[in-house]
Amino acid sequence: MTTIGFVGLGIMGSPMAANLVKAGYDVVGTNLTQDKIDLLVQQGGRGAASIAEAVKDADVVITMLPDSPDVDAAVLGEDGVFDHIRPGALFIDCSSIRPDTSVKVAEAGAAKGVRVVDAPVSGGEPKAIDGTLSLMVGGEADAFEAAKPILEAVGTTIVHVGPAGSGQTVKIANQLIVAGNIGLVAEALIFLEAYGVDTEAGLRALGGGLAGSTVLDAKGEKMRNREFSPGFRIELHNKDLGNLEAAARGAGLALPIGALVTQLIAAAKAQGDGKLDHSGLFKQIAQLSGRS
Incomplete structure (x- = not known):
């Protein structure tokens, strides 16, 4: 064995x-x-x-x-x-x-x-x-x-x-996509709520089209229910995006969408939400529109 x-x-x-x-x-x-x-x-x-x-x-x-x-x-x-x-x-x-x-x-x-x-x-x-x-x-x-x-x-x-290190490079790219997707799902949900849409039905409709994603399926309900028990903590996603920033600078890259979501994740951690699931980024984005 x-x-x-x-x-x-x-x-x-x-x-x-x-x-x-x-x-x-x-x-x-x-x-x-x-x-x-x-x-x-x-x-x-x-x-x-x-x-x-x-x-x-x-x-x-x-x-x-x-x-x-x-x-x-x-x-x-x-x-x-x-x-x-x-x-x-x-x-x-x-x-x-x-x-x-x-x-x-x-x-x-x-x-x-x-x-x-x-x-x-x-x-x-x-x-x-x-x-x-x-x-x-x-x-x-x-x-x-x-x-x-x-x-x-x-x-x-x-x-x-x-070769060695390539797995980490792909994982950083993965975390960039996930963070951006979480932010956009949060914005979409806030938009639906502002117009009184049935958000369960709305997210189900979005999930069946081109907007559908694993992130939408896994995190949409957590955002709807404001339930952010950790599956992957904000503080760890913040660490991963710090690795993204360092690697991007090393390669001379400009990643503007990545930079924005990196700052939002960092703000969530700084304001005490680091132990929440990364879907808790919803709280930061909701606050920008005066919603909760």
Whole structure:
């Protein structure tokens, strides 16, 4: 049985680890909070008190962490993953981070004889739970082929998009599209409400035409009901759009729509909404029109 060390059992990592257990893998998980480790054990996995314990006997190590500094510390830092992973093992980072951080991790892995892929995910908590995530994978072709059977336990769309860091680049593009789409769905809903339209029917009509989208389907009802329990938090989307800004500047690109939605997301976080689902951007856009 393949043993997988899993580091980071948060909103996304916890259901991903559970799906790996269901697929028959021996999953050893660790997290900063004990309750998430206990949950994995209840689901048939094994718990570890440290990164070292989680990865020392693993054939594959997966990380799902919030940001680039977290990956730096947990993977490259003292007593981190690369201090304990076995040569020849496969390392899969599913975190959403800066592409240059993924390149640095891949280079460090190669120096230790570890195959590395960056495999950020899209789909939010519901798709993490039902195992239908989309994964955009960067790394060498042989490492991707080794990772693919494992990733198939957590996702249904798994695409090799290029060398190390490419997965993160595609994920940033994904977050740009999602943020812009959330903003436009919010504006459309406010527009419908202002004219007294039956918004349930209105969104259903929009969803059947060219305006239809996964974002409209997944987030429209949350906006209608002003119910923003987190599937993907505003503070994390704010981080991703910060990565977009840095990467765009590095390439000399002007992304005006991206810049606007980046500022709206940043305003939402600054005003205390960072823990809300990113559909909570609706609140910022509603305020601009004096509505709630």
